[in-house]
Amino acid sequence: MVAIGTLQEAASAVPLAVTLLFFGLLVLLVTLLALEEQLRAKKSVIAGVFAIGCLLLGEALEILPPGTVTIGGESIDLPVYIPAIDWNVLAIIMGSSLFVDIISKSGLFTWIAIVLTKKSRGDPVALLVYYGVMTVVFSAVLNNVTAMIIVGSLTVVSLKRLGRDDLLLGFLLIEGFLTNVGGLLTLISSVPNIIVGTAADISFLTFFLKAGPYVLVAMIASLWLGGRLFGIERLTTDEERDTARNLVDGFDENDSIESSWAFWLGAVMLVLFIVAIATASVTPYIRELGMGYVAMGFGIIMLVRYKSVADKFYQAIDWDLLGFFAGLFVVLNVMEHAAVLELAGGGLARIVALGETVGSALLLVTAALASSVTDNIPIAAMLAKILSGHPEIGGDPASPFWWAVIFGANLGGNLTPIGSASTLVAITIIHKHGLAISFGGFVKKALPFAALQIVLATVYMLAVLR
Amino acid sequence: MARLDQFESVFRAADKPVYAYKHVEIAKILVVTDLPGPEVAEFRSRLQSFLSVLSDDTGAGPHWVDLGVEAFRSIEELLELVESEGPDLVCTYRNLFTRAWARPHSLGDYVDVLTQIASCPILVAPHPKAGREFDHAMKNTDRVMAITDHLTGDDRLVNYAVRFTLPGGTLFLSHVEDEAQFERYIATISKIPSIDTDDAKGVILEQLLKEPRDYVGSCRDILAAQEISIDTRGIVMLGHHLREYKRLIVEHEVDLLVLNTKDEDQLAMHGLAYPLAVELREIPLLML
Numbered sequence: 001m002v003a004i005g006t007l008q009e010a011a012s013a014v015p016l017a018v019t020l021l022f023f024g025l026l027v028l029l030v031t032l033l034a035l036e037e038q039l040r041a042k043k044s045v046i047a048g049v050f051a052i053g054c055l056l057l058g059e060a061l062e063i064l065p066p067g068t069v070t071i072g073g074e075s076i077d078l079p080v081y082i083p084a085i086d087w088n089v090l091a092i093i094m095g096s097s098l099f100v101d102i103i104s105k106s107g108l109f110t111w112i113a114i115v116l117t118k119k120s121r122g123d124p125v126a127l128l129v130y131y132g133v134m135t136v137v138f139s140a141v142l143n144n145v146t147a148m149i150i151v152g153s154l155t156v157v158s159l160k161r162l163g164r165d166d167l168l169l170g171f172l173l174i175e176g177f178l179t180n181v182g183g184l185l186t187l188i189s190s191v192p193n194i195i196v197g198t199a200a201d202i203s204f205l206t207f208f209l210k211a212g213p214y215v216l217v218a219m220i221a222s223l224w225l226g227g228r229l230f231g232i233e234r235l236t237t238d239e240e241r242d243t244a245r246n247l248v249d250g251f252d253e254n255d256s257i258e259s260s261w262a263f264w265l266g267a268v269m270l271v272l273f274i275v276a277i278a279t280a281s282v283t284p285y286i287r288e289l290g291m292g293y294v295a296m297g298f299g300i301i302m303l304v305r306y307k308s309v310a311d312k313f314y315q316a317i318d319w320d321l322l323g324f325f326a327g328l329f330v331v332l333n334v335m336e337h338a339a340v341l342e343l344a345g346g347g348l349a350r351i352v353a354l355g356e357t358v359g360s361a362l363l364l365v366t367a368a369l370a371s372s373v374t375d376n377i378p379i380a381a382m383l384a385k386i387l388s389g390h391p392e393i394g395g396d397p398a399s400p401f402w403w404a405v406i407f408g409a410n411l412g413g414n415l416t417p418i419g420s421a422s423t424l425v426a427i428t429i430i431h432k433h434g435l436a437i438s439f440g441g442f443v444k445k446a447l448p449f450a451a452l453q454i455v456l457a458t459v460y461m462l463a464v465l466r
Numbered sequence: 467m468a469r470l471d472q473f474e475s476v477f478r479a480a481d482k483p484v485y486a487y488k489h490v491e492i493a494k495i496l497v498v499t500d501l502p503g504p505e506v507a508e509f510r511s512r513l514q515s516f517l518s519v520l521s522d523d524t525g526a527g528p529h530w531v532d533l534g535v536e537a538f539r540s541i542e543e544l545l546e547l548v549e550s551e552g553p554d555l556v557c558t559y560r561n562l563f564t565r566a567w568a569r570p571h572s573l574g575d576y577v578d579v580l581t582q583i584a585s586c587p588i589l590v591a592p593h594p595k596a597g598r599e600f601d602h603a604m605k606n607t608d609r610v611m612a613i614t615d616h617l618t619g620d621d622r623l624v625n626y627a628v629r630f631t632l633p634g635g636t637l638f639l640s641h642v643e644d645e646a647q648f649e650r651y652i653a654t655i656s657k658i659p660s661i662d663t664d665d666a667k668g669v670i671l672e673q674l675l676k677e678p679r680d681y682v683g684s685c686r687d688i689l690a691a692q693e694i695s696i697d698t699r700g701i702v703m704l705g706h707h708l709r710e711y712k713r714l715i716v717e718h719e720v721d722l723l724v725l726n727t728k729d730e731d732q733l734a735m736h737g738l739a740y741p742l743a744v745e746l747r748e749i750p751l752l753m754l
Contacts, residue, residue, distance in 0.1 A: 110476050153473040161481055246484070252680070255480040429470065 014339040018061055022338035025054060026382075029331060034374035034418065043375065044320045047327030054334040055081055063337045084333030085326050089194055091292025094322060096188060098299035099273060100142045101316040102306065104150075106266030107257035109138065113154045114253035122162050122244025125227065125234045128171065131155060132223045135175045136215060139182025140189045141274065144422035148179050152429045161247050169435050170230025173442075174222065176426030177449045180413045181218045183422075184211045184406065188277060188291065191321075192380035192409035199384035200402040203281040204291070210403070214460045218453050225452060229445075265305065273298045328378055332385055345386040352390065352401060356466055360400040361458050367408025368454050372415035380409040400466045407457040414450040417442045479673070483619035485685040487692050490629035492520050494529045496553035498544065498576070500562045501594070506534040509594055513557050516591075516604045516721075516750070519632045528554070541579050548584050556580060557589045560747070567593040573743055581727045581739075581753050587626060588727075590743065591750045602719045603749045608635030612724040613711055615738055617641035617678040617702075620726070624685055626754055627724040631696045638718060639685060640701035641678035642710045648674075671704060678702045708741055720749060727753040 029050045058064040120126035138147035183190035187197040187207040303310045383405045393399045413420025417427045497510045521527030538544040561567035561574035592599040612627035631637045656663040682700030727739040
């Protein structure tokens with residue numbers, strides 16, 4: 001158990017002016033994160049600057065407690081920013097991204113992607129369904145950015161091969177919207193899930209069983225809507241079907257497999273990884289070590305296979321994301337001591353007071369709107385921190401308010417091109433291949449999808465998860 | 467977005483041109499010579515024996531039309547005759563109406579123009595009076611070699627080479643990457659600090675040679691599926707075009723060389739074809 005001062009004592013001692021000062025800094029941080037692209041600054045740098053600034057200001061204003069950590073009854077003095085970081089979350093992200101990158105090298109994901117392309121026989125509707133399912137599953141198993149990169153790049157190559165460049169924009173947008181649906185499937189599918197799920201103490205299996213039905217329904221509905229809005233239709237004549245089949249038959253699914261041994265090792269390890277993560281909360285010894293241990297463990301085991309070139313895989317780790325997290329956790333910790341979260345919690349308390357039906361629905365929509373204009377991670381982290389301090393919700397993993405944040409933070413990313421990293425990848429691919437879409441144009445096309453998914457999520461949450 | 471490019475590369479590499487077999491119909495052959503009547507028939511007779519592959523099991527073959535020294539007096543007249551006859555193949559030899567065949571420096575006006583204007587392929591046999599041909603030349607076509615510097619996806623070249631390969635014979639599909647050009651690019655890469663020269667050299671060469679090798683594999687599979695009984699072998703390498711092809715022809719005792727001569731971007735003969743056609747005078751060439 002780790003105790004970092006006493007929040008209530010610290011909060012009551014903070015003058016309102018100091019709280020408002022830090023609240024202003026938090027608003028500024030969220031604003032700058034929303035303008036990340038325009039500022040040409042990485043998230044880690046923005047969050048890092050705020051972290052060192054907030055720490056210094058917090059010390060100067062004497063709101064930070066001494067960094068005393070109590071482990072097994074023994075007190076250890078550490079700088080306050082060390083225990084401020086949720087190392088378990090960082091270990092999950094770092095370990096799983098390392099693991100996924102090594103598995104990618106085995107050719108497993110590209111093999112699956114090409115086999116499905118060939119199975120579609122080049123028919124646009126079949127291709128849309130296969131790519132849609134693949135996007136959701138890859139987003140769930142890997143992460144939504146990697147899923148968008150894999151499926152998006154295959155979409156470009158296969159549609160160009162089929163001479164169907166006219167469908168490229170529609171396919172890429174639908175896939176982008178589905179990444180955030182797929183990101184809801186498991187506890188480790190997206191960063192907001194990890195943050196909120198661990199804060200709420202929702203197990204992997206519970207998360208999957210509760211989110212799974214929604215993901216299935218939202219995927220089918222999104223594919224149906226996408227097919228209609230972008231005019232994706234089946235091939236009509238035998239000649240068209242024969243030509244399309246011959247064209248996709250040219251893909252060789254075995255081309256990227258360096259060795260069958262590595263391929264099968266990758267497949268087996270991926271299954272074991274999912275099983276280990278799914279059962280981490282009930283497996284003796286592992287339960288105490290947490291999911292971060294499982295993720296790091298699998299990452300390191302896979303590195304043994306490539307021990308002589310292990311350093312190449314370190315380059316593939318998303319250090320920007322990890323740095324951003326570290327900075328964000330530090331900022332949120334300082335905000336906690338500056339009573340900013342208590343202040344923001346006051347606003348949230350009014351939403352919670354509306355009851356589980358209206359309150360959770362409103363929270364979902366609010367979280368979605370907030371996540372559409374800025375990074376969903378600080379939104380999820382801040383809301384999770386506030387909810388975990390709520391006397392009724394904090395100790396209740398089944399509360400719909402947790403799911404409101406999870407659904408809202410994930411699905412809000414579909415409203416704007418800056419709402420999530422995976423839709424940003426979709427836009428990057430679209431621009432790379434000479435297709436024009438403006439911010440407003442994206443919102444116009446995204447609105448029906450986001451509205452459908454958010455309405456479905458609200459209904460599902462109120463009808464099933466409450 | 468380096469990872470995006472990585473995955474696009476993986477999928478582009480997996481997207482391989484698949485060979486499409488198409489039977490080449492040769493129903494009419496025009497024999498163009500500068501020989502008097504009886505010698506034309508003798509030359510044609512040698513060609514008929516050499517191209518026995520074009521006849522079916524019953525002995526029925528294409529219709530042969532002879533053009534001797536009296537048939538035409540200029541390139542224009544020859545082109546008119548070719549157009550009016552509409553052959554599927556023209557058989558001739560280099561340096562018609564000149565004695566330049568004695569020196570290995572040209573093809574002659576007639577062959578130059580024919581290869582670029584006639585819509586059908588031109589078979590250029592060794593000159594009947596030169597006496598330079600290899601011992602195995604002009605006997606049959608049981609060892610045919612298709613040559614190119616871009617084999618991948620060239621179904622037409624392969625289909626013609628297949629058509630001229632005797633059943634039970636061997637078809638060599640050869641692709642030689644120009645070594646001098648490759649080294650020039652690598653020399654440029656070696657001056658760019660952000661690119662590891664050794665890595666670049668290795669992976670570029672591997673990919674350059676992998677594509678034609680994969681295509682040869684596809685040709686082999688498709689021809690087997692079509693039950694065409696020829697032994698298809700791939701020769702894919704880095705080297706000097708002329709030197710390597712000369713060596714390969716001797717080494718494999720090639721009876722017929724099949725090569726592209728037309729270039730969409732220019733009126734003159736394809737860059738690789740002309741020096742090869744001028745210097746490779748010991749065996750017949752099928753110029754597409």
